[in-house]
Amino acid sequence: MKKSSMKLALAPLALILALGASSCGNSEADSEKAGAEAGHEGEESEEGHAEEEGADRITITAASAEASQIVVSQAGPGALQETLSLTGRIMLQPAARAEIHAPYPGPVRAVQHNIGDTVQRGTTLARVESSESLQTYSVVTPISGVVLERQTNIGDVTGEAPLFVVGDLTRLQAELNVVPRDVGRVSAGQAVIITALDGSAPTQARLASVLPTADSHSQTLIARAPIAVSGASGLRPGMAIRANVVLASQDAAVVVPVDAVQTFEGRTVVFVRVSEDTYEPRDVTVGRASRDSVEITAGLTAGESYVSQNAFLIKSQLGASAADHH
Numbered sequence: 287m288k289k290s291s292m293k294l295a296l297a298p299l300a301l302i303l304a305l306g307a308s309s310c311g312n313s314e315a316d317s318e319k320a321g322a323e324a325g326h327e328g329e330e331s332e333e334g335h336a337e338e339e340g341a342d343r344i345t346i347t348a349a350s351a352e353a354s355q356i357v358v359s360q361a362g363p364g365a366l367q368e369t370l371s372l373t374g375r376i377m378l379q380p381a382a383r384a385e386i387h388a389p390y391p392g393p394v395r396a397v398q399h400n401i402g403d404t405v406q407r408g409t410t411l412a413r414v415e416s417s418e419s420l421q422t423y424s425v426v427t428p429i430s431g432v433v434l435e436r437q438t439n440i441g442d443v444t445g446e447a448p449l450f451v452v453g454d455l456t457r458l459q460a461e462l463n464v465v466p467r468d469v470g471r472v473s474a475g476q477a478v479i480i481t482a483l484d485g486s487a488p489t490q491a492r493l494a495s496v497l498p499t500a501d502s503h504s505q506t507l508i509a510r511a512p513i514a515v516s517g518a519s520g521l522r523p524g525m526a527i528r529a530n531v532v533l534a535s536q537d538a539a540v541v542v543p544v545d546a547v548q549t550f551e552g553r554t555v556v557f558v559r560v561s562e563d564t565y566e567p568r569d570v571t572v573g574r575a576s577r578d579s580v581e582i583t584a585g586l587t588a589g590e591s592y593v594s595q596n597a598f599l600i601k602s603q604l605g606a607s608a609a610d611h612h
Contacts, residue, residue: 343566344604351563357595358559362588364541366576369479369530370471372509374462376525379512382457384429388444392417397440399450403433411450412438427452458513458521460491462529463506472496477532478511480521487520489513493531530577538574538581539588546594547572547580548601556586557593557600565593565600 346356388394396413399405410424411433427450435451438444460480464472474496480489491511500507511529515521546556547570555567570585586592593600 342604343560343564344600345564346600346603347563354599355596356593356599358591359542359594360588361540361542361582361586361590361592363537363539364579365535365537366541366574366579366581367530367532367536368534369532369577370468371577372462372464372468372529372531374460374509374527374529376458376513376521376523376527377461378453378455378523379457379459382429382431382454383434384427384431384452385448386411386425386427386450386452387446387448388412388414388425390414390416390418390423391444394438394440394442394444394449395422397436397438399433399436401433401436404431405433405452406430414444417443425449429454431455453523455523456515458515458523459494460511460513460527460529462509462511462531463501463504464496464509465506466500469496469507471533472509472531478529479532480511480513480527480529482520483526483528489515489519489521536574540582540586541579542582542586542592543594544575544578544580546592546597547582548597550601550604556582557597558586559591559593565604567601567604568592 346354351358392415394412395415397411398413399409399411405411405427407427407430409427411427412425413422414425415422429452431452431454433450434453436449437447437451438449460478462478472493474493476493478491478493480491481487491513493509493511495510497508497510509531513521521527542556548555548557548567550567553567553569554572556570557565558568559565568585571583573581573583575581
């Protein structure tokens with residue numbers, strides 16, 4: 287009876303020891319598994335960190351950049367200009383407009399040109415019969431240009447009114463409105479940049495004169511800037527314009543347009559093209575600034591390619607890419 291009791295007592299003890307050994311083996315395996323998973327997570331963490339380091343770069347194909355009107359320029363020296371913004375209108379220069387009269391009164395026998403026709407100096411515009419001599423003579427244009435007005439027809443009798451007006455559209459002038467408080471800042475010889483109201487057709491010129499009398503209605507003085515343009519110019523007589531008169535100018539080693547400088551993740555950056563289709567934000571330090579330009583004192587060197595127009599598009603795409611990544 288005693289031996290039997292001992293066997294029954296030892297059986298539970300053996301079971302407990304066996305379970306303990308099994309539990310110890312599982313614990314060691316679990317520990318090794320946990321260590322492996324921790325190492326794997328560490329590798330994933332390092333890989334994720336590498337992706338974040340490259341997340342500040344974005345790839346945009348040349349075709350997409352062109353379609354988005356993303357313009358890349360080379361950094362270089364430029365001028366920081368203090369300018370005065372004026373409005374005005376394009377007019378013909380006085381010598382570029384001719385009112386053509388009939389020298390002798392009489393009936394008009396022929397009209398040979400119409401509004402919009404291009405004519406050369408000496409071209410016959412009409413034929414008139416003199417009421418005194420009854421001889422027919424030619425009415426010719428004294429300048430080359432375009433027929434702007436026609437005020438006669440066959441059978442009309444000529445009088446004091448002009449028969450035609452011809453204008454040379456290559457000889458224009460900007461007539462700019464100067465308010466009294468700015469009269470002392472504007473003078474002949476100053477450079478002026480002229481554009482249409484939508485910013486198109488930029489043209490450089492110089493002020494030739496500031497008229498001494500003010501307009502009775504607007505109380506503004508007129509500053510005139512002659513412009514010589516080609517036939518492809520978008521400027522036309524009568525067109526409303528904007529102009530920036532250059533009051534002062536300072537040179538700088540690296541100058542970029544104002545829109546090229548962006549704020550990205552709290553940093554002041556310029557987007558640099560690091561390869562044919564790869565862009566990245568470059569931290570920069572800005573210096574002096576004018577209406578349209580900014581001096582870069584650090585972060586961008588002369589000769590580097592940067593986004594000079596529509597940089598905000600790259601900023602928005604890079605921001606969207608970073609959001610998707612996170």
